[in-house]
Amino acid sequence: MPKRKLTMEDLTDVQLVGLKEEAEKQASLPPEHVPLVNRKDLLGTLEATRDLENEPNRGQATVIVQWPQKYSTTKIDDLSRINAADLMIRKTHKGNYLLCRTICLPVFDGGIGFLLGVEDPQGNPIYLKIFNHAMLLEAKEGEINAIMPTGTVLVLREPSYYTNPNPEVPLPYIMVESPSDVIFADFDNPILRGVSWKSKLIVYPRATTGEAWKAEALKDFKASRWLSSAICFTNSIKYGFDVQVSRLNRAEVYLRLGWNNSALHDAQVSFKSGTLTDDLKRKAVVRMVKALYAMGRYREVLETASSLEGDKLVCEWITRANQRIEEQNTGNYDWLQLFKDGKNVNFSPDIADFTGPIEVKTNSNGLRGTYVTRDVKVGELLMFHKPAFCVSLADAEKKKGDSGFLWTSLPKLRASNARDELQLYCKAVQCIWDDRNMYNTLLALYGGDTVAEPKTYPPPFIATPPLKHPTRPCVDIDVDYLQGVVLSNSFESDSWKGLYVAPSLLNHSCAPTARREFIGNAFALRAIQDMKKGEELTLTYIEPHVSYDERRFRMMKSWRFSCECIVCQADDEDGYDARESRRALRIKMNDIGAQINKARDAPTLRRLAAEAKTTIDNMRRTYHEEHSKKAGGRKYELAQPLRHLANASGHIGRADSDASFIRQSIDAKMQSLTVYGMKIVDKSLSGPLPSGNSSLPVDTSQVTNFYDISVVTLIEMAHSFKEIGDKKRAKRWFDVAIWMENVYSGGGIPVFKFRRATQLRMLSLSDLF
Numbered sequence: 196m197p198k199r200k201l202t203m204e205d206l207t208d209v210q211l212v213g214l215k216e217e218a219e220k221q222a223s224l225p226p227e228h229v230p231l232v233n234r235k236d237l238l239g240t241l242e243a244t245r246d247l248e249n250e251p252n253r254g255q256a257t258v259i260v261q262w263p264q265k266y267s268t269t270k271i272d273d274l275s276r277i278n279a280a281d282l283m284i285r286k287t288h289k290g291n292y293l294l295c296r297t298i299c300l301p302v303f304d305g306g307i308g309f310l311l312g313v314e315d316p317q318g319n320p321i322y323l324k325i326f327n328h329a330m331l332l333e334a335k336e337g338e339i340n341a342i343m344p345t346g347t348v349l350v351l352r353e354p355s356y357y358t359n360p361n362p363e364v365p366l367p368y369i370m371v372e373s374p375s376d377v378i379f380a381d382f383d384n385p386i387l388r389g390v391s392w393k394s395k396l397i398v399y400p401r402a403t404t405g406e407a408w409k410a411e412a413l414k415d416f417k418a419s420r421w422l423s424s425a426i427c428f429t430n431s432i433k434y435g436f437d438v439q440v441s442r443l444n445r446a447e448v449y450l451r452l453g454w455n456n457s458a459l460h461d462a463q464v465s466f467k468s469g470t471l472t473d474d475l476k477r478k479a480v481v482r483m484v485k486a487l488y489a490m491g492r493y494r495e496v497l498e499t500a501s502s503l504e505g506d507k508l509v510c511e512w513i514t515r516a517n518q519r520i521e522e523q524n525t526g527n528y529d530w531l532q533l534f535k536d537g538k539n540v541n542f543s544p545d546i547a548d549f550t551g552p553i554e555v556k557t558n559s560n561g562l563r564g565t566y567v568t569r570d571v572k573v574g575e576l577l578m579f580h581k582p583a584f585c586v587s588l589a590d591a592e593k594k595k596g597d598s599g600f601l602w603t604s605l606p607k608l609r610a611s612n613a614r615d616e617l618q619l620y621c622k623a624v625q626c627i628w629d630d631r632n633m634y635n636t637l638l639a640l641y642g643g644d645t646v647a648e649p650k651t652y653p654p655p656f657i658a659t660p661p662l663k664h665p666t667r668p669c670v671d672i673d674v675d676y677l678q679g680v681v682l683s684n685s686f687e688s689d690s691w692k693g694l695y696v697a698p699s700l701l702n703h704s705c706a707p708t709a710r711r712e713f714i715g716n717a718f719a720l721r722a723i724q725d726m727k728k729g730e731e732l733t734l735t736y737i738e739p740h741v742s743y744d745e746r747r748f749r750m751m752k753s754w755r756f757s758c759e760c761i762v763c764q765a766d767d768e769d770g771y772d773a774r775e776s777r778r779a780l781r782i783k784m785n786d787i788g789a790q791i792n793k794a795r796d797a798p799t800l801r802r803l804a805a806e807a808k809t810t811i812d813n814m815r816r817t818y819h820e821e822h823s824k825k826a827g828g829r830k831y832e833l834a835q836p837l838r839h840l841a842n843a844s845g846h847i848g849r850a851d852s853d854a855s856f857i858r859q860s861i862d863a864k865m866q867s868l869t870v871y872g873m874k875i876v877d878k879s880l881s882g883p884l885p886s887g888n889s890s891l892p893v894d895t896s897q898v899t900n901f902y903d904i905s906v907v908t909l910i911e912m913a914h915s916f917k918e919i920g921d922k923k924r925a926k927r928w929f930d931v932a933i934w935m936e937n938v939y940s941g942g943g944i945p946v947f948k949f950r951r952a953t954q955l956r957m958l959s960l961s962d963l964f
């Protein structure tokens with residue numbers, strides 16, 4: 196950790212610096228024409244890469260995201276056609292499109308792209324790389340060949356042409372970075388009028404009747420190849436075969452793809468066509484209901500379902516929609532059941548999103564964040580949200596490609612670690628494909644320091660028309676921004692990584708006012724202190740018990756800002772040298788702690804306890820006098836050492852049956868809670884309890900940000916008091932544990948019993964309820 200102010204060099208992955216220089220050198224050169232690509236060379240290069248596809252241990256694939264990633268916003272009707280001979284390297288061909296068709300099957304590049312040989316109508320070959328096309332990257336094994344067989348006609352909007360600086364792969368190539376820049380041109384696309392193809396390419400024979408397309412669609416559906424199935428149903432509709440049934444089937448495929456808006460539209464159109472049998476009509480209603488439910492439009496679920504009130508399946512949807520409406524209005528959930536189900540790592544709760552009294556505002560320093568709109572009590576639920584999109588980390592691991600894959604973002608000069616981040620980006624694209632509102636919402640989130648400022652949040656609602664074609668997203672996708680949003684805003688739990696819209700507007704503080712908790716993949720946020728109207732809701736982006744310098748480094752590297760919270764300010768004022776000695780003492784304490792865990796005999800434990808005490812005293816001296824006052828008592832780095840000391844004292848007390856050591860152990864634990872920021876009003880360890888005072892011995896207007904360890908410590912304290920026969924204090928501190936668990940989870944004693952079952956059983960504390 197450098198002592199001086201952090202610079203970009205400190206934060207940069209060394210390997211990227213050279214790449215950046217090379218990219219900048221290329222960008223400074225003027226565009227130029229280069230010889231056309233030779234067809235044999237191109238196909239040879241692709242075949243060689245294809246051969247690598249199945250090779251295990253192909254080595255680490257480092258994918259360089261260019262600077263900046265481009266996307267076109269010009270309508271195809273306003274672009275004019277160019278051919279291979281018009282292409283210039285180092286140029287984005289503004290105002291132009293390139294019409295081409297594939298001359299081979301796509302090759303997966305092991306990372307974020309597909310490599311292709313294409314030709315223009317003159318028969319001139321071009322090397323094409325399609326990057327970031329989430330829908331292709333998400334396609335099932337083999338599906339990609341069905342979507343892009345040889346002869347697939349593509350229109351590339353405002354293509355960019357590059358040369359590869361690597362002399363071993365000298366072929367120039369077009370690189371498409373945004374999926375909205377590739378248009379799959381169907382047989383009926385007006386752009387193909389009057390176009391003839393010079394070369395005699397043997398193209399993959401495709402179905403030529405609606406019936407055959409429908410058969411293909413059903414085959415794909417059975418194999419869970421959703422995108423391919425949707426394309427085939429679209430063709431069956433275009434050929435006029437069994438149109439309403441194909442549409443109804445496509446609605447089901449769209450539901451699987453999460454394209455609920457288009458699913459709803461298809462089901463509605465087919466329902467209203469008047470050509471469906473009663474059975475198919477029922478299917479249409481169920482699909483409409485499913486789409487509305489998935490979009491959170493619960494009242495419309497009730498309206499739509501009312502047409503089939505007697506139907507058992509529809510009744511279930513009515514019950515579910517009513518439950519969701521109740522949750523949305525009240526914030527009441529069955530917490531015990533949720534926590535029980537949450538034990539399953541793949542749990543994705545069926546809940547309605549709840550948003551408490553909060554608003555998004557920009558403060559006087561220009562920092563946008565989330566604020567409470569009325570006074571709020573500690574423990575109040577402020578958000579309970581499903582992810583807008585997420586990936587299960589186990590699934591991300593399983594995805595195809597190299598194990599050592601790195602998704603390297605040159606503009607941001609940081610390497611993402613990154614199969615899960617790439618997967619999440621793919622989900623983002625899938626999610627916005629059919630939903631302009633979600634796209635606008637993502638554009639209103641922070642996208643990092645290398646892209647434009649975010650748009651105003653929340654964006655005004657606009658209705659999205661249904662998809663014109665499954666391969667064509669409803670918006671022009673700004674990939675650079677979208678990737679920035681995914682990198683800057685995603686939250687990760689033990690088993691999920693996801694993007695949550697409202698939680699993305701929460702800023703960081705090492706002394707936060709709120710705490711998040713994942714229940715399955717749902718994000719719950721509760722106040723951890725009483726708050727006045729207008730106060731900011733903050734949470735910790737990283738575990739803040741690490742040293743100030745480490746926190747500062749991590750925040751800078753990942754989020755590019757310096758935290759100025761009360762803890763950071765106080766730590767900063769301690770000075771670098773004091774913090775360095777603290778760090779050294781903490782390392783020493785870790786060693787002492789490890790010895791305490793191993794020690795069996797009382798003399799050794801006494802020696803270690805004395806050493807721990809001295810070391811902790813020395814650590815205390817590294818904090819300046821005003822530190823406690825400034826940081827509300829928070830000295831996070833002392834907490835673990837104090838627990839080590841508590842352990843040593845507890846072992847001695849038990850070995851020697853000496854209650855005074857047990858009390859010392861309780862005292863150290865109280866101190867460990869205090870340095871986490873908890874305010875203890877009755878620190879007494881013996882004697883009569885303060886008279887007439889039945890309230891809890893802590894300030895109940897706040898809890899620490901360290902949920903698990905705090906509740907565990909309180910239960911241990913209750914147990915220790917019980918050990919020395921002080922049943923009253925045992926009960927009192929046990930009640931603090933129950934109160935605190937309830938603040939964090941909202942589930943009262945049942946959730947406390949469920950979540951603490953193991954500890955309660957081991958310590959036999961059931962008599963304290």
Ligand SMILES: C[S@@+](CC[C@H](N)C(=O)[O-])C[C@H]1O[C@@H](n2cnc3c(N)ncnc32)[C@H](O)[C@@H]1O
Nearest residue numbers: 563640641683684699700701702703754756758
């Ligand atoms: C998830 S966003 C939080 C919301 C963001 N402020 C916005 O306007 O959308 C994360 C980014 O917010 C900014 N941020 C968060 N906490 C901050 C803090 N304590 N001080 C300064 N900037 C902060 C940083 O730019 C960080 O990369």
